[in-house]
Amino acid sequence: MYLVHVIGTAGSGKTSVVKVFLDWLEDHEMSAVAVNLDPAVEVLPYAPQFDIRDYVNYVSLLEEGLGPNGAFIKSVDLMIRYVDEIKRSIEEAASNYVLIDTPGQLELFAFRRTTYELVKRINELGKSVMLYLIDPSLFVHEDGIDSFSFVSAILLGTSVKIRFKMPVIFAINKVDLLDDSIVETIESWLNDLSTITLSDEVYGPLVRNLVNAIEEAGGLGETIFISALAEIGIDDLYAAIQRILSGGEDYATEEPSARL
Numbered sequence: 001m002y003l004v005h006v007i008g009t010a011g012s013g014k015t016s017v018v019k020v021f022l023d024w025l026e027d028h029e030m031s032a033v034a035v036n037l038d039p040a041v042e043v044l045p046y047a048p049q050f051d052i053r054d055y056v057n058y059v060s061l062l063e064e065g066l067g068p069n070g071a072f073i074k075s076v077d078l079m080i081r082y083v084d085e086i087k088r089s090i091e092e093a094a095s096n097y098v099l100i101d102t103p104g105q106l107e108l109f110a111f112r113r114t115t116y117e118l119v120k121r122i123n124e125l126g127k128s129v130m131l132y133l134i135d136p137s138l139f140v141h142e143d144g145i146d147s148f149s150f151v152s153a154i155l156l157g158t159s160v161k162i163r164f165k166m167p168v169i170f171a172i173n174k175v176d177l178l179d180d181s182i183v184e185t186i187e188s189w190l191n192d193l194s195t196i197t198l199s200d201e202v203y204g205p206l207v208r209n210l211v212n213a214i215e216e217a218g219g220l221g222e223t224i225f226i227s228a229l230a231e232i233g234i235d236d237l238y239a240a241i242q243r244i245l246s247g248g249e250d251y252a253t254e255e256p257s258a259r260l
Helices: 014-027 058-063 068-093 106-110 113-125 147-164 180-191 204-216 234-245
Strands: 002-008 032-036 097-101 127-134 168-172 223-225
Touching (some): 002 106, 002 113, 014 097, 014 234, 058 068, 068 106, 068 113, 223 234
Parallel strands (some): 127 168
16 A cells, blocks of 8 residues: 655645546556545545544634634644544555645644654555645746745755655646746756755855755655646656655556556
């Protein structure tokens, strides 16, 4: 069983990617299910195998007087109570691929002790990888790319990688909205972090040291460009998962129930 945790900042397209990748896997006759761990999502474009909203009621917490952030924090802290139900539901599906849709509030999910334990317990079911979605609108503007904002985005992803101690695929989502020249620049930076332009005299050296540390530690690892809306790069996503979890790129998985 391969567990793919889809994580990223609010608006990065996590739910859309889960939907498109789920459809892609099923179109290629591979068994796959999705799990929703976002207690605050209102509408899902897919039918989840497990839905945390059946157990944790975010709206009722708001009605109790908690603010949006307080209600969300309490919601994610409550998730750990239902880890056995989550695991049982996943096991009952007996699917090769489990796509786990995580909440939009990255910092409230990724850096809490309860969610770390939740992910750790879920990962007992099989091999796991994290897909970290990067929204290019965070660093691409009308006048070009803000290199410091770009570095901030990959540092946040690296922080999540360190936090969960899992292999991570860095994916620039919404690539269909970017000019070819912008894509080429980002691609060159991802391939060689030392080429990132950091001209600020005050903060440039500090950021350069951080970037160099990542490069010396082996770089970011798997990096891809995708678009859930335009369905671009989904095959690259599959290949990246295969390279990390099974050491190959073909359509065969290690699971005996794969329908090839």
